[in-house]
Structure formats: C-alpha cells, structure tokens
Amino acid sequence: MELKKGLEDIAIKETEITYIDGNLGRLYYRGYSIFDLAEFSNFEETAYLIWFGKLPNSRELKDLKEKLAEERNLPEYVVQFIKNVRKDANPMDVLRTAISMLGIEDESNKEELWEKAVKITSKIPTIISFFVRTRKNLDIIEPDSSLSHAENFLYMLKGEKPSNLESKVMDVSLLLHMDHEMNASTFACLVVASTLSDIYSSVVAGVSALKGPLHGGANSEALKQFMEIGNKDNVEEYIMKKLESGHRIMGFGHRIYKTYDPRAKILKEYAKMITKEKGLYNLYEVAEKVDEIGSRILGKKGIYPNVDFYAGLVFYSLGFEPDLFPTVFASSRIVGWTAHIMEYLKDNKLIRPKAIYKGEIGRKYIGIQERE
Ligand SMILES: CC(C)(COP(=O)(O)OP(=O)(O)OC[C@H]1O[C@@H](n2cnc3c(N)ncnc32)[C@H](O)[C@@H]1OP(=O)(O)O)[C@@H](O)C(=O)NCCC(=O)NCCS
Known part of the structure; x- marks a missing residue:
C-alpha cells in the first residue's frame, strides 16, 4: 500500500462547486470566474450560487436574503454562554462551542440541510460580534435585518453603519473566502458528515480544523x-x-x-x-x-x-483584531463547507482510509507485578 502523507494529490470526491487552476491563477465557483463574481456579485448571491448551483433570479435572491436576515438572532442560552465565557477565550473556541450548542437545540428539527446551512451562516457573525462586544465590556448590538450580511456584521461589531467602501470591502472579502475545493477544514466536515452525523457536528469539525495556524492563521x-x-x-x-x-x-x-x-x-x-x-x-x-x-x-x-x-x-x-481573523474566515467558508457536505451526501461513502502498521506483532502479555 502506498503512503500519501497529508493525502497530497488524493481526490476524495468529484465536485461541481469549485475549480482551481493553480498554474494560470484562476478560481471558479460553479463555473463563474472569481474576478467576475468579486466585481459584479455579492455575498448573498454568491452563497446562493454555491449552495444551489445557479445564479438566483430576483425572487430567489430576495427569499434567501430575507431568510439570512431573519435567522440572525441567537437563542438566549447561547447569548448567556457568550456573556459568561472567559473574556480571553480564543474566539474560534467560542464560535465552535456556540455552533455546537445551536446543534443541540436543532437536533430534532426536520428542516432540509440547506435551511440549516442558511441558519448557521446567518448566526455566525452574531456569535462573533456578541463575543467581541462582551469582551470589551460594551453592550451587544442586536442584528439589523435591513442591512446586508456583510453590512450587518460590521454594524454589530462596531455599533455604527459601515461606509459604502467598508461594506463593499467586507462583502468582497467574504465572497473570496467562501470556498476553495478540498482544503483541510472542508475535508474535516466531510469526514464527520460521511458517518451520517448531523450538519452542526460536521461544521464544528470544520471550525476546529480552521483554527490551526497552518490553515486559518x-x-x-x-x-x-x-x-x-x-x-x-x-x-x-x-x-x-x-x-x-x-x-x-x-x-x-x-x-x-x-x-x-x-x-x-x-x-x-x-x-x-x-x-x-x-x-x-x-x-x-x-x-x-x-x-x-x-x-x-x-x-x-x-x-x-x-x-x-x-x-x-x-x-x-475593517476593525477586526488579529485573533478574530480565523472567525471571519469561518463566517464565509461556512457556505463552502455546507455546500460540500450536501454534495457529498448525495452519493455518500463513509470516509475510512487506512494506516500502514509499523509496530510489533505477537508480543507476550506480562502481568503488572512482573513488569518492574
Ligand atoms: C503554504 C505552504 C505551506 C505551501 O507549502 P508546500 O506546497 O507544502 O511547499 P513546501 O513547504 O514544500 O515548500 C517548497 C519550497 O518553497 C519554499 N517556500 C514555500 N513557501 C515559502 C515562503 N512563504 N517563503 C519562503 N520560501 C517558501 C520552501 O522553503 C521550499 O523550498 P526548498 O524546495 O528550497 O526547500 C507554504 O508556502 C508556506 O508555509 N507559506 C507560508 C505560510 C502561508 O502563507 N500559509 C497560507 C497558505 S494559504
């Protein structure tokens, strides 16, 4: 058996989500160039594209925008957790735990996967912003459903409406981080999803992988x-x-x-x-x-x-302290994670690689008294 350290050059699934041409420096979401999307699209429209495989018409976009805006609030017990957690906690640990808590509440919910994906996407900026405000001893700012996903994130963080330039820069930054084919955190999500565990547990694995300095740092x-x-x-x-x-x-x-x-x-x-x-x-x-x-x-x-x-x-x-950068990354990559989970589950196969055993075999068991 051949050992491929780090699974380098191993494909684990076929995908229609993202294509990277590493030699020409090109990136495509669902066939659309990242240059066009960054110039003409926005977070909500590109999220729709990544989740559903096509650009939305105006009604579909309006529906998704409304759903994303509606779902921004957090259950009270998650707010209490954020208010009570130590102020010097790693923000990725807070995010990971809060998503995990949301999963407990949602366990028996029979919504479709995409609806859960929208819900988690919608709530991540609220989790991050509430934590940032709390650790600075500032009042939390409730989400404003009249603002776009990117604008609302900055608004909840700083308590003032962002300028046009801030909104555009935030929106483009999120759009650019949304998916990147089979990276470590997306793979981690798929490992969990392939056991037919739930989407929250799968996303928690993604957040955990993204926390590492070799990935999100x-x-x-x-x-x-x-x-x-x-x-x-x-x-x-x-x-x-x-x-x-x-x-x-x-x-x-x-x-x-x-x-x-x-x-x-x-x-x-x-x-x-x-x-x-x-x-x-x-x-x-x-x-x-x-x-x-x-x-x-x-x-x-x-x-x-x-x-x-x-x-x-x-x-x-844009006002994010450096320890928050991986959480901003996660607030965008959640779209790619959940899209890959949904794509993988259409043709699921339990992910179970092999290890090449290099230890001894047939060792004789000796009672504890005789081991000194
Ligand atoms: C991202 C990264 C891990 C990819 O590495 P990789 O494909 O595994 O390539 P390797 O680590 O084997 O490096 C190949 C060669 O390029 C060199 N190299 C790679 N990244 C380099 C960098 N940022 N600065 C200087 N030299 C670099 C290595 O020293 C090595 O040189 P050698 O062949 O003379 O020994 C690596 O480029 C890196 O550590 N970059 C800095 C951290 C970073 O920006 N990470 C974010 C990635 S999105």
Whole structure:
C-alpha cells in the first residue's frame, strides 16, 4: 500500500462547486470566474450560487436574503454562554462551542440541510460580534435585518453603519473566502458528515480544523510581519535576512497555486483603498513592497502572495483584531463547507482510509507485578 502523507494529490470526491487552476491563477465557483463574481456579485448571491448551483433570479435572491436576515438572532442560552465565557477565550473556541450548542437545540428539527446551512451562516457573525462586544465590556448590538450580511456584521461589531467602501470591502472579502475545493477544514466536515452525523457536528469539525495556524492563521502572521517591518524602506533587508536564515515570508506560497493567487490580486486593490480610508496606508506600502521584492525572489520557484497576504490587512482595516481573523474566515467558508457536505451526501461513502502498521506483532502479555 502506498503512503500519501497529508493525502497530497488524493481526490476524495468529484465536485461541481469549485475549480482551481493553480498554474494560470484562476478560481471558479460553479463555473463563474472569481474576478467576475468579486466585481459584479455579492455575498448573498454568491452563497446562493454555491449552495444551489445557479445564479438566483430576483425572487430567489430576495427569499434567501430575507431568510439570512431573519435567522440572525441567537437563542438566549447561547447569548448567556457568550456573556459568561472567559473574556480571553480564543474566539474560534467560542464560535465552535456556540455552533455546537445551536446543534443541540436543532437536533430534532426536520428542516432540509440547506435551511440549516442558511441558519448557521446567518448566526455566525452574531456569535462573533456578541463575543467581541462582551469582551470589551460594551453592550451587544442586536442584528439589523435591513442591512446586508456583510453590512450587518460590521454594524454589530462596531455599533455604527459601515461606509459604502467598508461594506463593499467586507462583502468582497467574504465572497473570496467562501470556498476553495478540498482544503483541510472542508475535508474535516466531510469526514464527520460521511458517518451520517448531523450538519452542526460536521461544521464544528470544520471550525476546529480552521483554527490551526497552518490553515486559518496565516493572515494574522502576514499582518504581524508588516507591522514588524514598520516602513517600506526596511523591506528589502527584512526579506533578505528572513530568507537567508531559512525562514518563510508569511502570506507567500500555496500548495495549489504556482502563480499569483487570484484572490490576493483582488484583495490587493481593496486593501489599498481601505487602508487609505483608515489611515493605515503605511502598512499597505510595506505589504506592496514585500509583494514586489518577494515575488521577484521567490517567483522563480512559483511562490507568490496567497489570499492571506492582503486579507489580514483588510480585516484589520475593517476593525477586526488579529485573533478574530480565523472567525471571519469561518463566517464565509461556512457556505463552502455546507455546500460540500450536501454534495457529498448525495452519493455518500463513509470516509475510512487506512494506516500502514509499523509496530510489533505477537508480543507476550506480562502481568503488572512482573513488569518492574
Ligand atoms: C503554504 C505552504 C505551506 C505551501 O507549502 P508546500 O506546497 O507544502 O511547499 P513546501 O513547504 O514544500 O515548500 C517548497 C519550497 O518553497 C519554499 N517556500 C514555500 N513557501 C515559502 C515562503 N512563504 N517563503 C519562503 N520560501 C517558501 C520552501 O522553503 C521550499 O523550498 P526548498 O524546495 O528550497 O526547500 C507554504 O508556502 C508556506 O508555509 N507559506 C507560508 C505560510 C502561508 O502563507 N500559509 C497560507 C497558505 S494559504
């Protein structure tokens, strides 16, 4: 039996959801280019596309928007949990536990999977925002059903309606993180779903996998790097020192993309605009210089900026503290997770790989008295 560490290059299902061309730097949701979706679509419409396989007509879009807006409130016991949990808790732990609690309440609910997917998607920003406000000793802000998914998220976080630019940047950022084929967290969701466990348990597995720094944490590392560099004149020396000492440039490199990640290309433009509006343009200039010099040096090996390179800068400019970045990622990836769960269950096969045994066989059992 061949051992494939990390399941690299192993396909576990066929999919019609997302296609990545890692050599050309292209990403398609349901056949639509990410460049077109980022320019012309929005969170709600793209979520519909990913869940149902086609762009909605105006009635279908209106229905989904209303359902997403209606479901934003949390049951009181989840609100109490968020208010009582320790303020220094890891936000991903709070999110994971809150989704798990929602699953207990919903256990006997016979709704269809897509309805549960909408419900969880709708509630995640509320969980995150309530926790953020509570840990800062601020009053929680109830969701506003007149606002879009992205606008309402920022509104509940900060207590004021976002500017047009903030709304657009938030919306595009969520859209760009919505799905990415068979990544670690999506796979984790499928492992649980394939046992015919429930959708909440499957999503909890996804959140747990996304919490790890190798998956959901690189965006804050990239931002930390820009802050550490401080000024664009320091970039060249910083990169040289890092590479000479065998360290990596955070936000560079990808298992699939061997060229510039299309999501980074899109986020770069929005990072430029939002950092200008928020007085963080010096950080953008540092990032741009790291991008330029890093690509020149590492591009020869097919290593370029990935989505995380500018995402941290964008999330930070929108008002999210770095420990919240993976939760923002989850608030978007929930759409991809649940779409893949629904697609997989149409032709379910229990996921049960093998391990190659390397231990001993036939050892003689010795009573505890004789083991000294
Ligand atoms: C994402 C990542 C894990 C993908 O790695 P991978 O496909 O497994 O590739 P490897 O780790 O085997 O690296 C291949 C080569 O590229 C180099 N490399 C990869 N990413 C690099 C980076 N960010 N900076 C400098 N060198 C890098 C490695 O040192 C290695 O060089 P070598 O062949 O001379 O030893 C890797 O690029 C990385 O650690 N990036 C930084 C963290 C990050 O941004 N993660 C978010 C991913 S979305």
